[in-house]
Amino acid sequence: MIGRLLARWLPSRAALPPAQPPVPVSPRDVGLHDAVLDGWFRNDSGELLQGFAITADDTVLDVGCGEGVATLFAVRQGASxxxxxxxxxxxxxxxxxxxxxxxxxxxxxxxxxxxxxxxxGCASKVVCMEVLEHIAEPEPFMAELVRMGRPGAQYLLSVPAPVGEHLQKGIAPASYYQSPNHVQIFTPERFAALVEEAGLVIEHRRASGFFWVMGMIFFWAGERAAGRDPAGAVRDRIQAPFMPLMESWAKTWQDLLNQPGGLAIKQILDSFLPKSQVIIARKPVQEVDVP
Incomplete structure (x- = not known):
């Protein structure tokens, strides 16, 4: 009975168009779009992140530059x-x-x-993103960053948020939390204290990146499913072709953002489970002694 009804209402197999393979969705492209929604890479205003503008008069120091996303943005603004x-x-x-x-x-x-x-004092803008968590002794490292900023210099600093780091511990390999990878987990309070005790004044704080927390979980799951040893530098492996699990997640996130109210849902999830926490700070024009 059911078969006859389906045959009546559904077209024959011969009448169906040939199935088209799905178009892969790049997690990197979706992640970039997600970051732009958070205020990153504002070409119209020259802000690497909202509140951190770069001009042709700046000398930008990018410590732990990696692939150079921040450096190349600064170059496009005409900075040294x-x-x-x-x-x-x-x-x-x-x-x-x-x-x-x-x-x-x-x-x-x-x-x-x-x-x-x-x-x-060689730089008017100092960028150090996703580096401090790799440093065994972050206090002298921060002192070095402060030394190289001129009076009044602005700083853009980021580290992984603790909730996402602890969540990944259930699936990431132990090596991910050993040198040269993540050897520090910063609570928001500890991160702020590190910055302020180095002599900087915090101007803005934010946290976001739910997309990448989930993306990394799917990354680890894919590595395990493929039987690969996930030890080593994560960001190098992510430059290789993305695995199906990550592409599927990127497509789901893209579809969510395209829904009415999708941005509001993203903002709620970002506040609940962020990947990164960011501080924009400034070196006082009148330097003070730091105990």
């Missing part, structure tokens, strides 16, 4: 740039991109940043 990373290949590749896009002064250094061979 100094960028550092502990990995030679990253500095070399970024230097090529900087030179291809700008004739302004630039300097790339391979360094672990303790110390950096740079003069006091």
């Amino acid at each position: 740039v100094i960028f550092t990373d502990s990995e030679h290949d990253k500095v070399r590749n970024l230097a090529r991109e900087v030179h291809a896009q700008s004739t302004n002064a630039s300097l790339g250094l391979v360094s672990n940043s303790l110390p950096l061979p740079l003069a006091d």
Whole structure:
């Protein structure tokens, strides 16, 4: 009976168009769109993040530059740039991109940043994103960042949020929480204290990135399903083709954002389970002694 009804109302198999393979959705592209919704990469105002504008008058120091997203944004604003990373290949590749896009002064250094061979007050803007969690002794590292900012310099600092870090502990390999990966987990209070005790004044704080918390969980699950050893540098592996689980999650998140009220739902989830916490701070024009 059911079969006859279906045959009556559904077209025959021969009448159906051939199935088309789904178009892959890049987690990187969806993640970039998600970041733009959070106020990142505002080309119209020159703000790397809302409240952190970069102009052609700036010298931007990007410590732990990685693939150079912040450095290249600064280059597009006409700023001079100094960028550092502990990995030679990253500095070399970024230097090529900087030179291809700008004739302004630039300097790339391979360094672990303790110390950096740079003069006091060399930068008007200092960027250090997702680096402090890798540092065994973050206090002297912060002191070095403060040393290199000129009086009045603005700082953009970020570290993983603790809830997402603890959640991943249930699925990430132990090596993810060992040197040279994440050896620190910062509560919001500890992060703020680190910044203020180094002598900076906090201007803005925010947390976001629910998309990437879930994305990393699907990443770890995919690594396990593929039988791969997930030890090593995570961000290097993510540059490789994305696994189906992450692509499926990116498509789901993209569909959510496209729904009426999708942005409001994203903001609720970001506040509930953020991937990163961000501080924008400033070095006082009149320096004070830090105990």
